[in-house]
Amino acid sequence: MSSDMPKPEELARVSFQPPESDWMDTPVQFKSGTYNFPAAKKNVEYLKMPNPHAWAVDDKDWMLGDKWKEKILDGISDRLQKFRSFSLFMDICVRCGACADKCHFFMGSGDPKNMPVLRAELLRSIYRKNFTVAGKLLGSLAGGRELTEDVIKEWYYYFYQCTECRRCSVFCPYGIDTAEITMIGRELLYELGLGINWALEPAANCFRTGNHLGLQPHTFKDNIEFVVDELETATGINAMPSFNRKGAEILFITPSADVFAEPAIYTLMGYLLLFKYLDLDVTFSSYASEGGNFGLFTSHDTIKSLNAKMYHEAERLGVKWILGGECGHMWRVVHQYMDTLNGPANHLEVPRSPITGTVFENTRSTKMVHICEFTADLIKHNKLKLDPRRNRKVIPTFHDSCNPARALGLFEEPRYILRNVCEQFYEMPENTIREQTFCCAGGAGLGNDENMEMRLRGGLPRGNAVSYVRDKHGVNMLACICAIDKATLPPLVEYWAPGVGVCGVHELLGNALIMPGESEERKAGKINLRAEEDDDESEGGGDV
Amino acid sequence: MKAVSALVAVIVLFAIAYMVGPSAKFVFGVAVPYAAMAVFLGGIIYRVAFKWGKAPVPFAIATTCGQQKSLPWIKHASLENPSTTGGVILRMAFEVLTFRSLFRNTRVAVKDGPRVTYDGEWVLWAAAMLFHWSFLVIVLRHMRFFTEPVPFFVPLLQAVDGFFEIGIPALYLTGVGLLLAASVLFLRRMLDAQVRYISLMADYFPLFLVMGIAITGILMRHFMKTDIVSVKEMATGLATFKPVVPDGVGPIFFAHMFLVCVLLAYFPFSKLTHMAGVFMSPTRNLRCNSREVRHINPWNHPVRVHTYAEYEDEFRDKMIACGLPVDKKETEEPKKAKAGEKKVDD
Ligand code: SF4
Numbered sequence A: 001m002s003s004d005m006p007k008p009e010e011l012a013r014v015s016f017q018p019p020e021s022d023w024m025d026t027p028v029q030f031k032s033g034t035y036n037f038p039a040a041k042k043n044v045e046y047l048k049m050p051n052p053h054a055w056a057v058d059d060k061d062w063m064l065g066d067k068w069k070e071k072i073l074d075g076i077s078d079r080l081q082k083f084r085s086f087s088l089f090m091d092i093c094v095r096c097g098a099c100a101d102k103c104h105f106f107m108g109s110g111d112p113k114n115m116p117v118l119r120a121e122l123l124r125s126i127y128r129k130n131f132t133v134a135g136k137l138l139g140s141l142a143g144g145r146e147l148t149e150d151v152i153k154e155w156y157y158y159f160y161q162c163t164e165c166r167r168c169s170v171f172c173p174y175g176i177d178t179a180e181i182t183m184i185g186r187e188l189l190y191e192l193g194l195g196i197n198w199a200l201e202p203a204a205n206c207f208r209t210g211n212h213l214g215l216q217p218h219t220f221k222d223n224i225e226f227v228v229d230e231l232e233t234a235t236g237i238n239a240m241p242s243f244n245r246k247g248a249e250i251l252f253i254t255p256s257a258d259v260f261a262e263p264a265i266y267t268l269m270g271y272l273l274l275f276k277y278l279d280l281d282v283t284f285s286s287y288a289s290e291g292g293n294f295g296l297f298t299s300h301d302t303i304k305s306l307n308a309k310m311y312h313e314a315e316r317l318g319v320k321w322i323l324g325g326e327c328g329h330m331w332r333v334v335h336q337y338m339d340t341l342n343g344p345a346n347h348l349e350v351p352r353s354p355i356t357g358t359v360f361e362n363t364r365s366t367k368m369v370h371i372c373e374f375t376a377d378l379i380k381h382n383k384l385k386l387d388p389r390r391n392r393k394v395i396p397t398f399h400d401s402c403n404p405a406r407a408l409g410l411f412e413e414p415r416y417i418l419r420n421v422c423e424q425f426y427e428m429p430e431n432t433i434r435e436q437t438f439c440c441a442g443g444a445g446l447g448n449d450e451n452m453e454m455r456l457r458g459g460l461p462r463g464n465a466v467s468y469v470r471d472k473h474g475v476n477m478l479a480c481i482c483a484i485d486k487a488t489l490p491p492l493v494e495y496w497a498p499g500v501g502v503c504g505v506h507e508l509l510g511n512a513l514i515m516p517g518e519s520e521e522r523k524a525g526k527i528n529l530r531a532e533e534d535d536d537e538s539e540g541g542g543d544v
Numbered sequence B: 001m002k003a004v005s006a007l008v009a010v011i012v013l014f015a016i017a018y019m020v021g022p023s024a025k026f027v028f029g030v031a032v033p034y035a036a037m038a039v040f041l042g043g044i045i046y047r048v049a050f051k052w053g054k055a056p057v058p059f060a061i062a063t064t065c066g067q068q069k070s071l072p073w074i075k076h077a078s079l080e081n082p083s084t085t086g087g088v089i090l091r092m093a094f095e096v097l098t099f100r101s102l103f104r105n106t107r108v109a110v111k112d113g114p115r116v117t118y119d120g121e122w123v124l125w126a127a128a129m130l131f132h133w134s135f136l137v138i139v140l141r142h143m144r145f146f147t148e149p150v151p152f153f154v155p156l157l158q159a160v161d162g163f164f165e166i167g168i169p170a171l172y173l174t175g176v177g178l179l180l181a182a183s184v185l186f187l188r189r190m191l192d193a194q195v196r197y198i199s200l201m202a203d204y205f206p207l208f209l210v211m212g213i214a215i216t217g218i219l220m221r222h223f224m225k226t227d228i229v230s231v232k233e234m235a236t237g238l239a240t241f242k243p244v245v246p247d248g249v250g251p252i253f254f255a256h257m258f259l260v261c262v263l264l265a266y267f268p269f270s271k272l273t274h275m276a277g278v279f280m281s282p283t284r285n286l287r288c289n290s291r292e293v294r295h296i297n298p299w300n301h302p303v304r305v306h307t308y309a310e311y312e313d314e315f316r317d318k319m320i321a322c323g324l325p326v327d328k329k330e331t332e333e334p335k336k337a338k339a340g341e342k343k344v345d346d
């Protein structure tokens, strides 16, 4: 974190008082630390998107290309016909303001254009001016405004200050989902070749190599082998998985961050131990080596193009069903887009746990099961020997990631696991969890360093809820089931709630699992997956 | 400023009808009401059936506000995360009849510490409930003017509504309620800095219009009496397409009716369409079982896909070197990538 970041108390001194000038007359100001760098030309080219060009946010001329206005207006018109959500949400907002203070970016910045309603109005005003009778006749009196280059710049700034978390949609009386408008706004910007690199580069990499970081097959395998070695050091167990193995029963797909980034790799260790424990007939794929899908932050076509690999690989390998790892937006794609875009997956079978015999009826069509559903079922059927004492130093709370919460409703499964693998568990205040959960403020492509101030601002409500349970209950671990969270929450808690760590649910499961053949040290609960040793035999509650 | 222009607009509309109405009875008593009704119906039908209705719902984007239906022993939130059509109907019923989502509203403050607080905020919900329910009852009550015989529930509503028997004729609670709710909504718009900042003229105008309608209605009933028999005759005439404009209909009635007509005609072109739109919102009216049952997107088109074959072609040597299984052993130089190998879409 850069050292010039103001102190938390200062950053939290947010004024919710809007400026004097009307929002339509207040031009956007790009303040460093609060915006994202443009997508590199090569990535736009690689994905064959329109108008690839090199540009910078400071440039006066963003080189929008010929007929850029027509392209935007045609783009809007096209999407009005393709998305009822968009068509409807452009018309029915009553500007009641119920959503206004529900967005973490507004709460942390006080910038009125970060109220979901105004974020949407940025686009709605152009819609009114060009597509409605009142707007055409009355212009600004009817809330319309001219499409200018400044509007495009404003879109770029504010559509990338939305993490598409959908918290606003929970509170809107008509269910207006500003994330849907942001997604379409971003698509429109891509018509002009404008995007952010932190979203587009992973998408381009994923297209080519199958994962966001661009790990080629051998590197992907190397990375997992490295994690397997570390795991062996910590546990005495070799849990080497298989790769690209035809005829396996299950294909396992997890975010690639699990294979290279801390603390996500400890979650991977948890999966590997679990698979080894169960002797599960499961394989990893180097081709479908990414659970995440940065297409969701780019365009609907890109979602499809990247997601296609999952079924394609499952069919090629001849597996029966797919198991998916801990990830946030991946699960929005799996639950709400995958089957629609790339199904039906008739080559797969309805998932059935080979251990418990449970048929996952809720995945009958998509044929993809969440690892938390799978594990919760195992625990319920007493198929896992667990020793929660091994996690005695961990006092966790659970961060509901936006997408598993509001696009799936996966609330109880991870909590059930946590309660079974830890001795204690505390919830954060109810306005900050479950369907009302707060974003890590780094999702949807915004989790980069250049945007750090905005991330920390947006991280205020989450960070504050964490510090609350830290002070009240001594919580020292923020457990989550999302790879982006595992990357973005550590700086957030370091800033807002120091002393709290971040981990995956399956890391804690991995700690608690009593493995045959494990080391004596592990048996005695003296070492965890992070290879942190602990000789202190006193009861829990100490610092980690 | 926006509020002032909206207010002026409503006053002007009122004045026109009040002054011109009585001397242009046919225009204000027949032509305008029919035109307004036609615009209202046509406009709503266009919006619902054509603009929104023709646009498909490509993805199952429900906002899930409770536990999914997954394992049988986990309690499923069948209302907030419905997996059946019945569940969706219930969810929508709560949404439409009780403004369920609005009820969740909280007010956020960031205090020193920092400490973020969330306080219950029921003003908006309460005002909205009062506004809409009053409006509905008022509309139903007015059926006594348009129908003969009057449906059984109308006198019932009247009786309940005038229960407190304040004044003669009894003051209707809903009339007062509507006015009160509209005033609260207006004050909230003016006094809450955030809401004022997002407000457009189009947000103030319908509020003033409704207030104008309520005020003229109350005036007519209690203070500036108009001949009720003539009004009924006229309304029934309109409803049965045998329009008559009897004498004895006062200017205040023309003003009242004209404002209603403006509201009707304005309705389909404004945010007021939320009345119909709320039923069509895909984040609320879809089943949340999209892993169990495939949701169909009618325009799902093929896209460029990087197939496994292409991937292996690019990385085969590296895959072989690190011991990953491959489909084709030799790098096939002479053969071009076969056409049709790009498996795109079924
Ligand atoms: S809550 Fe919904 S209707 Fe109200 S301002 Fe926000 S988007 Fe508009």
Ligand code: SF4
Pocket: A102, A103, A104, A105, A114, A115, A116, A119, A161, A162, A163, A164, A165, A166, A167, A168, A169, A178, A179, A182
């Ligand atoms: S989706 Fe999330 S980030 Fe975007 S406007 Fe709504 S609350 Fe804010």
